[in-house]
Amino acid sequence: MSKEQHIQYLRRSIEVSRRARESGNTPFGCILVDRAGRILWEQGNIEVTEHNCTGHAERTLMEEVSKRFSKEELWHCTMYTTAEPCAMCAGAIYWGNVGRVVFGITEKRLAELTGDDERNLTLDLPCTEVFASGRKPIVVIGPFPEIESEVVAVHEGYWK
Numbered sequence: 001m002s003k004e005q006h007i008q009y010l011r012r013s014i015e016v017s018r019r020a021r022e023s024g025n026t027p028f029g030c031i032l033v034d035r036a037g038r039i040l041w042e043q044g045n046i047e048v049t050e051h052n053c054t055g056h057a058e059r060t061l062m063e064e065v066s067k068r069f070s071k072e073e074l075w076h077c078t079m080y081t082t083a084e085p086c087a088m089c090a091g092a093i094y095w096g097n098v099g100r101v102v103f104g105i106t107e108k109r110l111a112e113l114t115g116d117d118e119r120n121l122t123l124d125l126p127c128t129e130v131f132a133s134g135r136k137p138i139v140v141i142g143p144f145p146e147i148e149s150e151v152v153a154v155h156e157g158y159w160k
């Protein structure tokens with residue numbers, strides 16, 4: 001898949017993150033794309049409205065798609081997410097067996113946005129480190145400086 005296609009799908013995940021914020025949740029979103037390029041699932045953060053401390057977009061997406069698709073099918077899918085998955089979400093991606101992750105901004109860049117806001121005390125742990133501790137060759141692509149400002153725009157004025 002070309003860089004332009006990755007960026008196109010990332011833009012879709014940014015749109016999902018905008019909807020998550022509009023619905024009262026934290027501004028994160030992700031989508032799952034199969035090997036034919038079809039979008040199988042879109043998921044925004046649901047932490048606030050569902051009162052779910054594990055309601056990050058990526059972990060919730062993994063829960064939903066694991067009910068609907070086999071691990072074999074999921075291995076050939078790509079998750080596109082606005083910000084690099086945290087350790088919890090990387091764990092869910094690992095156990096759910098998605099083979100590729102493409103993200104917009106790094107966990108470090110996200111930490112700069114969220115600061116000391118108690119709603120997102122961002123973990124300083126790259127998802128590649130989580131995956132490297134496992135036994136599956138999960139491919140990680142990102143960050144994409146081309147769309148950083150678009151990801152960041154959805155966070156504007158949100159974090160204290």
Ligand SMILES: [Zn+2]
Nearest residue numbers: 056086088089
């Ligand atoms: Zn997470």
